[in-house]
Amino acid sequence: MSHPVACCYLKTGRALMSTQRPDARQLPSRRIADDLRQAIETGELLPGARLPSERELAGQYGTARNTAREAIRLLTDEGLVIPEHGRGVFVRRESPLIRLGNDRYSHKYRESGLSPFLLECAKQGKTGRFEVLSIDQAQPSAEVARHLRLPMSEPSVLVRENVFYADQDPVHRVTTYIPWTIAEGTGLLNPEVGHPYGIHGILEERGHTMTRLRESVSARMPKPEETRYLHLPPAVPVLDVLHLSIDQDHNPYELTRFVMRADLTGLLYDTPIE
Amino acid sequence: MSHPVACCYLKTGRALMSTQRPDARQLPSRRIADDLRQAIETGELLPGARLPSERELAGQYGTARNTAREAIRLLTDEGLVIPEHGRGVFVRRESPLIRLGNDRYSHKYRESGLSPFLLECAKQGKTGRFEVLSIDQAQPSAEVARHLRLPMSEPSVLVRENVFYADQDPVHRVTTYIPWTIAEGTGLLNPEVGHPYGIHGILEERGHTMTRLRESVSARMPKPEETRYLHLPPAVPVLDVLHLSIDQDHNPYELTRFVMRADLTGLLYDTPIE
DNA sequence: GAGTGGTCTAGACCACCTA
DNA sequence: AGGTGGTCTAGACCACTCC
Structure with missing residues (x-):
């Protein structure tokens, strides 16, 4: 944080960077950002530390406030820093990740009553919980129908929407789809059933025991809607996981989409080579 | 794209939004962004379509150019749109993802000579290839040593850096760590060995057959360095995968970090429930 | 009230692309 | 040459936070 008054502009704002190579880091905003990053x-x-204020940076580097602001934005977009309105800009703290393991469906957890999500939360001194947002009967999208191999004739599914929290932070938004023929007449319509994996006990009673899972994982920036649901800070991507449960007859019978905030949660797969 | 000249400012730039609620979408930049998003x-x-230019938007909405620009930036940060210098701002195209499956280490692919990465590329009409950046002997970081359970006495590892391409796009940056005691005297120091999974043939000859893998997956925004390596457009996160190979004696013997651009690649896990 | 970030104005020059 | 995005200036008022 040196470089006091490195003014390199003429009075009209004409820059002296003309002779520099194109992608130069000579730009004032990059210089400020580079110094702060370092x-x-x-x-x-x-x-957790507070950066100099935008006005201070502008003064130190002899630039307009907007230029210092642009530097902050670069760091914000990298996820290094987080501005807080009226308070300042702070260096981001990293949390250890809560990892959702593929063993979360293992029978060894069935008796404990604790799902691996809750276990992972507890490991890190956090309190895990979840809320049921909605339970509905609905027509599945083409994608959902394809994964569940639903015939055209009977395309209705049960849809459960949940949110998982670690302490006060919503971390996963979970949508589960179950063919209506399987869900019908079970406790699955009851919000009281502990979703996370409690639903799999019910599904076993209906004759579907999970023998395999198939999960496709991708990452992307959140949609504005997801930013609201998950209270996402800027520059935090989400993991988008599509989980498919396969039963003893090699038939898919349950599909769940997890949208997970990626700065607080991750995944873990421990599997044999076949 | 309606709203011609919705000017709501007085001459000094004083806004009339005073009586609005805080998080209002009444802000001109949000209004422009919302209209474009819709x-x-x-x-x-x-x-692939071109948006109206910043100057056109500013004119249509009766704002300064910077305000239209701010709207574009909001959409850019959401990954909806990508500005191209001198050409315009374009609606982003989505590519189908190349999915790296956990079956990529399966013996069934060993004979075919094609790694699943190359197979996936081919499926989508792309040409997969990779380049060896470097092969070195080095001291592992504490993290690497911990995963490989390296004793303090002999902490040296072989480090291979690779980049995978799909057509012209670099999509994965791959760093592999192998304990020096295992790698020593093998073809692993030779860049000619087809890394992707060819190294596992060599490791088998050294007495290590992969029986399990353990992969922890997270997502984050790229570091500036990774943005350069992978030629990442804005608002594209990376998947950060730490892969550990476990041999027939339950010992880890190879660690690989995959940094994957998340708009072109994803993961797929198909595993039994244990 | 003083300080902070958030948004905006109305200009300017630059680098890049296309014709 | 003319249009596009990229960067910057030097101001302004707002909303928020903390004392």
């Missing part, structure tokens, strides 16, 4: 990476600015 | 979502603006 201060963060070397530990000069520790997680 | 046009994209309804298909009025198809993938």
Whole structure:
């Protein structure tokens, strides 16, 4: 954080960077961002520390406030820093990730009553819980019907919407689809049933025991709607996991989409080579 | 794309939004962004289509150019749109994902000579290939040593850096760590060995057959360095996968970090419930 | 009330692309 | 040459937070 008054502009705002190569880091906003990034990476600015204010940076570097602001935005987009309205800009703290393992469906957890999500939360001194947002009968999208191999004749599914919390933070948005023929007349329509994996006890009684799972994983930026649901800070991607349960007859019988905030949660797969 | 000249400012730039509630979408930049987002979502603006220029938008909405620009930035950060210098701002096209499956280490692919990465590329009419960036002997980080259970006495590892391409796009940056005691004297130091999974043939000859894998998956925004390596457009997160190979004696013997651009690649796990 | 980030104005010059 | 996005200036008022 040196470089006091490195003004390189003439009075009209005409820049002197004309002779520089195109992708130069000579741009004032990049220079400010680079200096701050380095201060963060070397530990000069520790997680949680406040950066100089935009007005201070502008003064130190002899630029307009907007230029300092642009530098902050670069760091924000990298996820290094988070601005808080009226308070300042702070170096982001990293949390250890709550990892959802593929063993979460294992029978070894069935008796404990605790789902691996709750176990992982507990490991990190957090309180896990979830809320049921909705339970409905609905027509599945083409994608859902395809994964569940639903015939055209009977395309109705049960849809459960849940949100998982770690302490106060919503971390997963979970949507589960079950063919109506399987869900019909069971406790699955009852919000009281502990969704996370309690539903699989019910599904076993209906003759579907999970013998395999198939999960496709991708990452993307959240939709505006997801930013609201999950209270996402800027520059936090989501993991988008499509989970399919396969029963003893090699038939899919349950599909769940997990949208997970990626700065607090991750995945873990431990599997044999076949 | 209606709203011509919706000017709501007095001469000094004083806004009339004082009486609005805080998080209002009444802000001019949000209004422009919302209109454009809707046009994209309804298909009025198809993938690949050019948006009105910043100056056009500013004129249409009666705002300064910077305000239209801010709207574009909001959409850019959502990954909906991509600005191209000198050409315009375009609605992003989505590619089908190349999925790396956990079966990529399966013996069934060993004979075919094709790695699943190459197979997936071929499925989508793309040409897969990879380049060896470097092969070195080095001291592992604490994290690498911990995963490979390296004793303090002999902490040296072989490090291979690779980049995978789909057509011209670099999509994975792959770093492999193998304990030096295992790698020593083998063909692993030779860049000619087809890395992807060819190294596992060599490791088998050294007495390590993969019987399990353990992969932890997370997503995050790329570091500036990764943005350069992978030629990442804005608002594209990376999948960060730490793969550990476990041999027939339940010992880890190979660790690989995959950094994958998430708009072109994903993961797929198909595993039994244990 | 003083300080902070958030949004906006109305200009300017630059680098890049296309014709 | 003319249009596009990229960066910057030097101001302004707003909303929020903390004292």
